[in-house]
Ligand SMILES: Nc1ncnc2c1ncn2[C@@H]1O[C@H](COP(=O)(O)OP(=O)(O)OP(=O)(O)O)[C@@H](O)[C@H]1O
């Protein structure tokens with residue numbers, strides 16, 4: 001009797017001790033399996049001979065070689081560079097500018113902030129579809145200008161294979177720059193107002209105060225913003241699908257849409273897996289140094 | 303270098319009147335300290351002088367020049383902020399020269415100016431560091447250097463020492479005072495620390511609720527406070543207030559108050575102001591600083607002495623080393639006396655105290671103004 005009650009209380013005690021671990025365990029196991037498990041599985045696939053169905057015979061770097069020989073992959077990479085570069089630069093610029101303007105304690109700031117931030121709350125599918133309508137020559141902007149009487153107005157980037165990728169940039173910038181603005185605004189609000197006053201008394205003009213003092217002193221936010229934007233750019237998928245579908249042809253393909261097409265439409269599981277691994281490597285190349293510097297910085301400050 | 307005049311200056315934020323008709327005038331080279339409790343409008347007043355806020359009414363003059371509508375950078379005023387407000391992305395050297403650079407001072411002159419200021423403030427070895435690599439005291443020096451280098455007519459300080467630890471605060475206070483002597487510049491200095499105000503100022507402006515309570519030399523404010531607020535705010539430990547009555551004591555005016563059932567009668571000195579006469583028979587507030595209330599003084603028994611004795615029971619003693627603060631209870635109020643340590647007694651015992659009638663103040667209990 002005494003023995004059994006003591007084992008029971010032991011059990012309770014160990015249950016209490018480990019409760020948090022027990023609660024976290026299922027989601028931990030799930031993410032271990034579905035995220036990291038499938039990363040490993042994809043890495044394996046990239047070394048296999050898989051086409052339509054996964055097979056597990058070793059093919060070495062064969063899939064990577066085929067990938068890099070494909071014209072379409074090169075288009076996707078080039079598009080990623082164009083899209084990513086423009087997207088990051090324009091978002092940073094616009095976000096920064098909007099934040100500085102909003103920081104002037106203007107009236108209706110709350111309303112404006114919400115308006116700018118709101119696109120971030122939409123899914124990329126909605127953004128893509130909306131901009132598809134706006135940019136469609138027969139439906140949107142061009143038609144409206146024609147109806148207003150400006151007959152020579154022409155804006156056909158959406159259906160022009162040289163320019164389709166830029167429409168993706170427009171839509172993505174529209175969606176993300178408000179978020180970047182919010183990041184900058186938070187940082188600007190953290191800047192000691194006395195610094196601005198001191199510079200003002202020193203005789204500096206407002207642009208000089210911002211570009212000479214305030215913005216350089218919030219440099220860490222730039223880094224965070226770039227990391228957020230870069231990973232958004234690399235994994236952009238739904239926006240392209242909704243807006244251009246990768247077309248015309250494959251002229252606005254990005255690596256993510258390329259991967260999807262290879263896996264589910266072209267029966268090239270191996271190439272798809274190889275392209276996925278290339279994307280993973282790219283994201284890791286951005287995130288890992290960032291996390292490393294953040295964590296090390298945390299230790300230094302702490 | 304210049305005099306500063308504020309003429310009926312008012313400031314409202316929306317419908318809130320933060321400053322009500324402030325009149326101040328200081329001469330060239332004076333050290334004015336604005337002191338008062340938090341939220342009384344000290345920083346607002348300083349910002350008006352700096353030009354960071356515009357006054358709602360009234361005139362601000364430097365020398366003969368009205369500066370109400372002059373841009374801050376053209377007022378030739380430099381300000382040291384409480385948070386130092388150093389430019390975080392610039393080295394100390396750049397911080398100090400930034401204002402000069404904007405004014406188009408040549409590089410060689412800038413270098414010379416930095417070197418002079420750095421030597422004066424002993425920050426020569428810090429010039430190439432960033433503000434984040436400096437201690438609080440060093441930042442304070444850099445902030446002062448940034449103000450000094452411009453050689454302004456007037457320096458403004460907004461609670462410059464409140465972020466420093468106690469020891470450093472005392473050191474910097476001395477240093478600011480030395481600097482003032484050396485440069486002879488006009489300074490307006492905001493603080494809520496009355497000791498800083500007393501030690502630094504050539505004149506003090508005590509403020510409360512946006513109203514200027516008293517504007518005078520430190521000694522005069524200490525000895526003859528205009529009202530009970532100023533009396534209580536300046537001096538530490540603060541002045542004792544005792545509810546009392548003025549009576550006619552055999553042809554002499556005397557203050558009388560209740561000491562646990564006994565009546566204490568303290569005759570006023572012969573040279574007391576005439577105005578006291580009209581208060582005979584009325585309630586007053588009797589104010590006396592702790593150092594005016596001591597152990598029994600020699601000669602206090604002689605007739606005509608400035609000291610008057612009374613007995614009271616000691617409640618608490620607080621030794622500070624130099625003096626022992628002895629707390630007694632008069633009419634339900636705690637009263638602090640400053641007693642020489644060797645004359646102090648233990649709590650619970652009776653003790654004879656001397657009140658120095660030269661150091662008393664009387665106030666009107668309703669208006670709280672000095673009689
Ligand atoms: N921009 C503003 N809008 C409205 N009210 C303000 C503004 N700035 C200051 N006030 C009010 O004016 C009053 C005086 O403020 P001020 O900053 O001058 O006080 P202070 O004496 O410097 O206090 P502290 O010792 O805390 O620094 C305060 O009641 C404050 O709430």
Ligand SMILES: [Mg+2]
Nearest residue numbers: 344345346460
């Ligand atoms: Mg203040």
